[in-house]
Amino acid sequence: MDTRAPLSAVAKEHLAFCQDVLHGLAQPQKELACKYFYDERGSKLFDEICQLDEYYPTRTETALLEACGAEIADLIGPGVCLIEYGCGSLAKIRLLIDALDSPALFVPIDISGDHLLDSARALAEDYPELDIQPLIADFTQALALPEKVGQKAKRVGFFPGSTIGNFDHQAAIKFLRTVCETVGEGGGLLIGVDLKKDLKTLIRAYDDTAGVTSAFNLNVIERINRDLDGNFDLSAFCHQAIYNPEESRIELHLVSLMAQTVHIQGVDFRFAKGETIHTENSYKYHTEEFAALAAKAGFTTVKTWVDDNELFSLHYLTVCT
Numbered sequence: 001m002d003t004r005a006p007l008s009a010v011a012k013e014h015l016a017f018c019q020d021v022l023h024g025l026a027q028p029q030k031e032l033a034c035k036y037f038y039d040e041r042g043s044k045l046f047d048e049i050c051q052l053d054e055y056y057p058t059r060t061e062t063a064l065l066e067a068c069g070a071e072i073a074d075l076i077g078p079g080v081c082l083i084e085y086g087c088g089s090l091a092k093i094r095l096l097i098d099a100l101d102s103p104a105l106f107v108p109i110d111i112s113g114d115h116l117l118d119s120a121r122a123l124a125e126d127y128p129e130l131d132i133q134p135l136i137a138d139f140t141q142a143l144a145l146p147e148k149v150g151q152k153a154k155r156v157g158f159f160p161g162s163t164i165g166n167f168d169h170q171a172a173i174k175f176l177r178t179v180c181e182t183v184g185e186g187g188g189l190l191i192g193v194d195l196k197k198d199l200k201t202l203i204r205a206y207d208d209t210a211g212v213t214s215a216f217n218l219n220v221i222e223r224i225n226r227d228l229d230g231n232f233d234l235s236a237f238c239h240q241a242i243y244n245p246e247e248s249r250i251e252l253h254l255v256s257l258m259a260q261t262v263h264i265q266g267v268d269f270r271f272a273k274g275e276t277i278h279t280e281n282s283y284k285y286h287t288e289e290f291a292a293l294a295a296k297a298g299f300t301t302v303k304t305w306v307d308d309n310e311l312f313s314l315h316y317l318t319v320c321t
């Protein structure tokens, strides 16, 4: 019989972080999962990125939500249970809540625990009538949704910010399938998806002149130093954003500026000068490519909205019957 005490959620999260980092940095192309950007500081830096002139996704998606709110509300209907995946600072849901007819329940999900709880508290102050049930979780794992979600209201997912672009295509289909199962027959998903566009606009969005995205990228190795007893010299790495045209994705990397060895949890990782750690992908889509991907996951596209400059898209999907 195993008499060891069960690991707490925090200990499990720490262990998973440690295992993923040691595994990712042992690969021929060193890599770190982008979910590890989002500790307290990473979430604040992401909020700063959203305010940058160069970062068109946030303001474009926000403007679409403002312009199309009434139409979206008609499609979604009254009294729904809303589930937001990777909700960040909960800015965009406010527009949806304002547009919708009396949502019954709201479940914001995010991996960045303190940031989620602070954001949920602020939302609850502004929307005292709304039942808000925050869930700190990794949305790529099985989710223990609050019991109330299973009750009668229609379920609608909300996944803004083109976070879907962080998944490769197979992983995106897998994730969307789980959302499809969660919202069930009659349910829906409102999702923001970044579009293919000219190289200059894309690179500017991921490599801003103020260096906020650089700080955001470097924060992941700072986090490894703090939480996993690492000794990365931050001044010996630099931020890089490139577009990979074969894969239609922006890639973020951390480039080693010299030959060096980094120690993490007693393990040595050697870096050649110019070698990189691949830290994020952000896939870009044409609207019809995204509709085809969503169909593979079991969703039908009901309506797609695109801004006049064709920068960003919003899709309302329902579960295929």
Ligand SMILES: C[S@@+](CC[C@H](N)C(=O)[O-])C[C@H]1O[C@@H](n2cnc3c(N)ncnc32)[C@H](O)[C@@H]1O
Pocket: 034, 035, 038, 043, 046, 050, 058, 085, 086, 087, 088, 089, 092, 109, 110, 111, 112, 137, 138, 139, 140, 159, 160, 161, 162, 163
């Ligand atoms: C690109 S930001 C988007 C934030 C917000 N939805 C928006 O539209 O501005 C991605 C968000 O998803 C969260 N996130 C990333 N990976 C996650 C995961 N595996 N599970 C849960 N949340 C995750 C991050 O903490 C962050 O808040």
